[in-house]
Amino acid sequence: MEKPPVSLALEKLNIPHRVFIHQTSIRSLEEAANARNQRPSQIVRSILFRVGENDYVMALVAGPQQISWKALRKYLGQSRLTLATEEEVLSVTGYRVGAVGPLGLPQPLRVLVEAGVLDEAEISIGSGMPNTAVVLASQDLLRALNNPEVVQLAGL
Numbered sequence: 001m002e003k004p005p006v007s008l009a010l011e012k013l014n015i016p017h018r019v020f021i022h023q024t025s026i027r028s029l030e031e032a033a034n035a036r037n038q039r040p041s042q043i044v045r046s047i048l049f050r051v052g053e054n055d056y057v058m059a060l061v062a063g064p065q066q067i068s069w070k071a072l073r074k075y076l077g078q079s080r081l082t083l084a085t086e087e088e089v090l091s092v093t094g095y096r097v098g099a100v101g102p103l104g105l106p107q108p109l110r111v112l113v114e115a116g117v118l119d120e121a122e123i124s125i126g127s128g129m130p131n132t133a134v135v136l137a138s139q140d141l142l143r144a145l146n147n148p149e150v151v152q153l154a155g156l
Helices: 005-012 029-035 069-076 086-093 115-119 138-144
Strands: 018-021 044-052 055-062 110-114 122-126 132-137 149-151
Touching: 005 132, 005 138, 044 086, 044 122, 055 086, 055 115, 110 115, 115 138, 115 149, 122 138, 132 138
Parallel strands: 055 110, 110 149
Antiparallel strands: 018 132, 044 055, 122 132
16 A cells, blocks of 8 residues: 555654545545544544635644634735635645645745644544544654644634
């Protein structure tokens, strides 16, 4: 089996992690958490936002938390932003929706880590391959991302 791109990127950085392959199709955050023997708050979603023409930012958010659009617009100093389309996600990240991870990207991308991600010692992120995740320590994710912007963006 080929290694997921996110795992390869972590190996290059000598960051410990493990690859988890789902045996069945996953349809919800709860299913993913149960299969990985984790809580939903340990599943980190990578969400791509379009802030301008050919200008994107990725936000990492823990499990069921939602990004506050108001907080994100304020933090970025943008009055308008949208979720990237499936086509934009594939074009910018090289990954399909549902498999997006913040590493192994074809080009550098600004990554914001919602502070709630760091509430968990161990997390899992998209691997770049469908039905596959990468499990690692949240502090190791910060190291891999080379000190990303950690911000309070979760809405209640």
